[in-house]
Amino acid sequence: MIKLTGVSKHFGSHQALKNIDLEVPAGQKLVVIGPSGSGKSTLIRCMNMLEKPSAGQVIVDGVDLTAHRAPIAKVRQSVAMVFQQFNLYPHKTVLENLTLAPIVVRGVSKDEATETALQYLERVGLSEKKDKYPAQLSGGQQQRVAIARALNMHPKIMLFDEPTSALDPEMIQEVLEVIVGLADSGITMVVVTHEMGFAKEAADRVIFIDEGEILEDGTPIHFFENPQHDRTKLFLSKILR
Amino acid sequence: MSEFFASIGFLQEGPFAVPRWEALFEKGMDTLWQGAATTLLVASLGLALALVLGIVIGVMSASHWRIPRAFARGYVEFFQNTPLLIQVFMLYNALPLLFEGLFLPVVTIGILGVGMYHGAYIAEVVRAGIQSIGRGQLEAALSQGFGYVGAMRYIVVPQAMRIVLPPMTNQAVSLIKNTSVIAIIAGGDLMYAGDSFAGRFGHYGPTYVMVGLIYFLMCFPLAILARRLEERLRAD
Numbered sequence: 375m376i377k378l379t380g381v382s383k384h385f386g387s388h389q390a391l392k393n394i395d396l397e398v399p400a401g402q403k404l405v406v407i408g409p410s411g412s413g414k415s416t417l418i419r420c421m422n423m424l425e426k427p428s429a430g431q432v433i434v435d436g437v438d439l440t441a442h443r444a445p446i447a448k449v450r451q452s453v454a455m456v457f458q459q460f461n462l463y464p465h466k467t468v469l470e471n472l473t474l475a476p477i478v479v480r481g482v483s484k485d486e487a488t489e490t491a492l493q494y495l496e497r498v499g500l501s502e503k504k505d506k507y508p509a510q511l512s513g514g515q516q517q518r519v520a521i522a523r524a525l526n527m528h529p530k531i532m533l534f535d536e537p538t539s540a541l542d543p544e545m546i547q548e549v550l551e552v553i554v555g556l557a558d559s560g561i562t563m564v565v566v567t568h569e570m571g572f573a574k575e576a577a578d579r580v581i582f583i584d585e586g587e588i589l590e591d592g593t594p595i596h597f598f599e600n601p602q603h604d605r606t607k608l609f610l611s612k613i614l615r
Numbered sequence: 616m617s618e619f620f621a622s623i624g625f626l627q628e629g630p631f632a633v634p635r636w637e638a639l640f641e642k643g644m645d646t647l648w649q650g651a652a653t654t655l656l657v658a659s660l661g662l663a664l665a666l667v668l669g670i671v672i673g674v675m676s677a678s679h680w681r682i683p684r685a686f687a688r689g690y691v692e693f694f695q696n697t698p699l700l701i702q703v704f705m706l707y708n709a710l711p712l713l714f715e716g717l718f719l720p721v722v723t724i725g726i727l728g729v730g731m732y733h734g735a736y737i738a739e740v741v742r743a744g745i746q747s748i749g750r751g752q753l754e755a756a757l758s759q760g761f762g763y764v765g766a767m768r769y770i771v772v773p774q775a776m777r778i779v780l781p782p783m784t785n786q787a788v789s790l791i792k793n794t795s796v797i798a799i800i801a802g803g804d805l806m807y808a809g810d811s812f813a814g815r816f817g818h819y820g821p822t823y824v825m826v827g828l829i830y831f832l833m834c835f836p837l838a839i840l841a842r843r844l845e846e847r848l849r850a851d
């Protein structure tokens with residue numbers, strides 16, 4: 375479903391990604407773990423071309439996004455992203471946040487977009503907030519709306535870049551529960567997170583990335599109980615205590 | 616009472632003498648109101664043009680497309696750094712030479728003149744507004760499959776507009792006042808009407824006071840509106 379081949383990314387003289395090869399099969403729940411500045415965001419943002427790789431190939435849903443004149447916007451319609459800072463549209467109500475792109479980008483009728491939007495809001499437990507503006511919601515509620523907004527595009531792939539890192543501790547759980555709930559669906563998911571509990575519970579596969587390289591790649595059990603690299607062990611010893 | 620007025624020298628003789636005021640109210644006001652109507656016409660169509668140009672060029676200069684951005688920069692620098700008076704003069708005198716026989720009506724020249732000139736200023740306001748909207752908004756829109764133009768139209772520009780409404784309203788105020796440049800090409804506007812009435816009879820004093828007052832009446836409500844908008848923005 376997602377295939378990166380030899381992907382590198384330079385920011386000036388700094389190399390954020392070093393020759394990454396990674397294939398994510400359809401339906402997989404991949405968790406990406408790594409220290410700050412290791413290139414996790416850069417990696418996940420290459421998957422929908424918010425970051426253009428300096429070298430290498432990115433193929434998503436059978437389309438080579440690194441090709442000249444690739445239909446990037448078209449592919450993005452089925453690759454939803456949930457951001458650390460939510461990035462809801464502040465001038466739109468919750469319901470409009472969910473329906474805008476389906477109506478304008480996908481050409482879904484307003485009635486249909488609204489109907490599915492209400493179902494997804496129900497699913498994230500926020501039906502009664504549909505006419506509120508994002509600023510009137512708590513951080514956890516905003517992130518759940520952002521997830522519902524992503525779902526209302528009926529994506530094949532969902533990308534999460536540290537979806538709980540900007541939240542107060544008491545709100546992290548409500549958001550994680552929603553994401554875990556999605557893990558049962560057939561959607562391919564890539565989740566960058568520092569929540570080790572979530573990785574254990576929901577991931578099919580964990581990769582550990584450090585200084586732009588994938589150091590570990592395997593099941594959650596492999597990652598937590600049998601890491602291969604000293605840098606991984608060091609990271610785990612700091613984060614798990 | 617009349618003794619009191621009689622004691623005020625400048626009402627007896629000189630530019631502000633009472634008979635001059637009487638002449639203005641008897642013979643001049645019709646001309647001035649007609650001029651004011653022309654000024655309002657030029658100002659409102661000029662403002663519409665300035666808004667369209669300002670938004671399009673503002674979006675272009677905030678974009679990452681090299682050629683549109685270079686064009687937008689050139690446009691803004693040209694119109695901001697030459698006097699409006701000369702731009703209008705060129706439209707009136709040079710255009711017919713460049714394009715043979717292209718004599719535009721003076722009102723059209725006025726609309727084009729203030730529209731293009733203030734379009735440049737509004738473009739700068741719009742660009743600053745767009746750049747004040749966090750990059751996350753553009754990225755969220757792009758990630759949903761919007762193109763750059765769609766992301767601007769539905770997500771970024773509407774948010775920027777709220778922020779730039781007060782400075783934009785101030786631009787509308789200067790635009791109204793700047794329509795007075797077409798007086799130099801016999802534009803038939805309020806300034807021109809004032810000039811010609813005053814010139815004909817020499818009643819400069821009362822005429823310019825009245826012309827100033829009428830401009831004030833057109834601009835002041837907008838200035839109030841700008842302040843209101845600014846306060847509302849600060850409130851939330």
Ligand SMILES: Nc1ncnc2c1ncn2[C@@H]1O[C@H](COP(=O)(O)OP(=O)(O)OP(=O)(O)O)[C@@H](O)[C@H]1O
Pocket residue numbers: 385386388389390408409410411412413414415416417
């Ligand atoms: N736009 C940019 N310009 C310059 N350098 C960048 C840019 N984006 C990222 N970098 C650099 O690339 C490296 C990887 O950044 P990235 O954001 O991918 O890290 P991360 O693993 O997501 O970190 P964090 O956990 O802090 O979010 C960092 O050293 C960062 O400073």
Ligand SMILES: [Mg+2]
Pocket residue numbers: 414415416535536
């Ligand atoms: Mg990051």
